[in-house]
Amino acid sequence: MRDTFRSIADRTAVIIGSPWTFVGSVIVTGVWLVLGPVFQYSDTWQLTMNTLASQATFLVAFLLQNTQNRDTRALQLKLDELLRSTTGARNDLVQLENMSDDELDRLHEEFETLKRRRSAREPRGPA
Known part of the structure; x- marks a missing residue:
């Protein structure tokens, strides 16, 4: 089931992201x-488009989220591998995405402090 869903999600992402799908949606609209005017702007005329758009958006959102989740996971694993294989890298940053918001905020502040220190040490260009 997972492989079938992944395959459908991947194909949907490619199709939905194509210029032809955009052109098709402009044509349908x-x-x-x-x-x-043919349907005298009836409630049925409005409801048809609203229903189609709502259902398409609803279903495609799940498929695209699956694709995005998988891409993000693969990217995180690649970054983890780079951290593990780089001498001098802080291995405690592996699995950073699992830290709490407070831990991430503290780490962000640490990097901001390092950045300020580094820029204070760097010589300024000609004035």
């Missing part, structure tokens, strides 16, 4: 607008 244009046809819907042109048909407005």
